[in-house]
Amino acid sequence: xxxxxxxxxxxxxxxxxxxxxxxxxxxxxxxxxxxxxxxxxxxxxxxxxxxxxxxxxxxxxxxxxxxxxxxxxxxxxxxxxxxxxxxxxxxxxxxxxxxxxxxxxxxxxxxxxxxxxxxxxxxxxxxxxxxxxxxxxxxxxxxxxxxxxxxxxxxxxxxxxxxxxxxxxxxxxxxxxxxxxxxxxxxxxxxxxxxxxxxxxxxxxxxxxxxxxxxxxxxxxxxxxxxxxxxxxxxxxxxxxxxxxxxxxxxxxxxxxxxx
Amino acid sequence: xxxxxxxxxxxxxxxxxxxxxxxxxxxxxxxxxxxxxxxxxxxxxxxxxxxxxxxxxxxxxxxxxxxxxxxxxxxxxxxxxxxxxxxxxxxxxxxxxxxxxxxxxxxxxxxxxxxxxxxxxxxxxxxxxxxxxxxxxxxxxxxxxxxxxxxxxxxxxxxxxxxxxxxxxxxxxxxxxxxxxxxxxxxxxxxxxxxxxxxxxxxxxxxxxxxxxxxxxxxxxxxxxx
Numbered sequence: 001x002x003x004x005x006x007x008x009x010x011x012x013x014x015x016x017x018x019x020x021x022x023x024x025x026x027x028x029x030x031x032x033x034x035x036x037x038x039x040x041x042x043x044x045x046x047x048x049x050x051x052x053x054x055x056x057x058x059x060x061x062x063x064x065x066x067x068x069x070x071x072x073x074x075x076x077x078x079x080x081x082x083x084x085x086x087x088x089x090x091x092x093x094x095x096x097x098x099x100x101x102x103x104x105x106x107x108x109x110x111x112x113x114x115x116x117x118x119x120x121x122x123x124x125x126x127x128x129x130x131x132x133x134x135x136x137x138x139x140x141x142x143x144x145x146x147x148x149x150x151x152x153x154x155x156x157x158x159x160x161x162x163x164x165x166x167x168x169x170x171x172x173x174x175x176x177x178x179x180x181x182x183x184x185x186x187x188x189x190x191x192x193x194x195x196x197x198x199x200x201x202x203x204x205x206x207x208x209x210x211x212x213x214x215x216x217x218x219x220x221x222x223x224x225x226x227x228x229x230x231x232x233x234x235x236x237x238x239x240x241x242x243x244x245x246x247x248x249x250x251x252x253x254x255x256x257x258x259x260x
Numbered sequence: 261x262x263x264x265x266x267x268x269x270x271x272x273x274x275x276x277x278x279x280x281x282x283x284x285x286x287x288x289x290x291x292x293x294x295x296x297x298x299x300x301x302x303x304x305x306x307x308x309x310x311x312x313x314x315x316x317x318x319x320x321x322x323x324x325x326x327x328x329x330x331x332x333x334x335x336x337x338x339x340x341x342x343x344x345x346x347x348x349x350x351x352x353x354x355x356x357x358x359x360x361x362x363x364x365x366x367x368x369x370x371x372x373x374x375x376x377x378x379x380x381x382x383x384x385x386x387x388x389x390x391x392x393x394x395x396x397x398x399x400x401x402x403x404x405x406x407x408x409x410x411x412x413x414x415x416x417x418x419x420x421x422x423x424x425x426x427x428x429x430x431x432x433x434x435x436x437x438x439x440x441x442x443x444x445x446x447x448x449x450x451x452x453x454x455x456x457x458x459x460x461x462x463x464x465x466x467x468x469x470x471x472x473x474x475x476x477x478x479x480x481x482x483x484x485x486x
Contacts, residue, residue, distance in 0.1 A: 159343065160349065163349075163402075164349070166310060166340060167337075167362075167406070168337035210418055217370075245296060253311060253332045254332045254333055255312055255332070
């Protein structure tokens with residue numbers, strides 16, 4: 001058996017069955033006043049519509065002769081949306097997207113280039129789109145965690161940073177410890193996922209390959225390649241966030257910016 | 261000769277004028293107390309002098325050079341600011357006191373021990389966890405930390421704020437002693453005029469972001485000064 005064992009019309013029936021269960025859960029959350037009913041409904045509707053929209057787009061893309069032109073549009077959208085979403089984690093930082101967008105771009109692009117050069121990612125849209133999605137998604141998540149933690153540390157430690165500056169530290173020296181903390185914190189979920197890989201969950205790429213009937217050893221090997229690339233990309237993103245944020249947090253005269 | 265000459269210094273924050281044209285000369289080796297009500301711009305003035313914040317207008321001449329022409333990091337090693345609230349870095353007292361020299365890769369053990377002693381801290385204090393010290397001890401470590409840089413000018417922003425009243429005079433004596441030993445020029449922000457009179461050679465009275473008067477300490481009449 002390979003692939004999903006039903007047609008998309010049958011799939012709709014299954015989808016509606018799952019939806020009934022979901023409605024029950026949402027009603028329960030409203031009754032219990034958990035306060036997430038509205039946000040939950042919105043998120044599910046938004047996510048569902050987005051997935052169907054991309055599915056329609058991919059159906060067209062996979063059959064389109066000039067797919068290599070269209071795919072740039074898709075990658076461009078991924079970069080802009082991920083950069084903008086991540087920037088919301090540092091609402092107080094002016095033009096935070098000019099920190100997050102290059103950071104995500106550096107991390108994800110380096111991953112995709114290595115995957116392409118090593119032929120782990122064949123130059124076909126069926127491979128490029130999901131792998132690019134994974135690379136951008138993970139870089140975005142790591143970038144958001146890193147930026148959020150760095151800004152929190154800077155806000156809470158303003159006096160310590162200014163004390164260091166007053167004693168002749170450069171902005172790099174004054175921020176070093178907090179940068180290290182934010183980089184470490186942003187990679188904790190990825191490291192935890194690496195540790196539990198195959199025990200608590202079977203990750204997306206491997207699950208997809210298994211469902212499509214790939215040999216489990218080959219699927220695991222591919223998943224490890226993807227995961228290592230994602231870790232490397234995440235590290236590049238978080239380091240870039242730290243470097244670019246430092247330029248934003250301090251003035252060229254090594255002073256904390258007024259908005260901090 | 262003035263060690264620091266402040267000319268028409270102006271600074272504003274979020275559109276609100278904090279300093280409205282400060283003019284002040286501070287002589288080499290003198291201790292000048294800066295007094296004034298809350299919000300008169302005392303702390304802002306100190307922060308402008310070591311370029312922790314930028315000024316809107318005016319000049320500060322230090323040792324004959326405009327501070328805007330000096331690299332800020334090098335300037336802050338010569339004009340050291342001790343903040344009103346004391347932040348300790350993670351680690352021991354020794355690591356805190358040697359913070360400035362360590363940044364330049366030149367930790368002189370004997371010099372650090374001397375700074376600790378001059379700040380009234382026994383040698384065995386060096387190994388203590390800095391975060392576990394009392395408020396007064398932290399102030400002393402902050403003073404030793406500033407002294408370790410061998411500065412020319414010390415900017416003290418209420419260095420005895422939050423210190424046990426019984427120990428305020430002790431901290432003041434420590435500052436006076438190492439100021440004399442190292443021929444330091446000191447600008448000392450004081451909220452209480454009586455304290456200012458105890459430690460300074462001259463007093464500058466700030467009001468509404470400008471200098472109302474500068475007098476010799478013994479001639480300063482504090483009643484109704486601010």
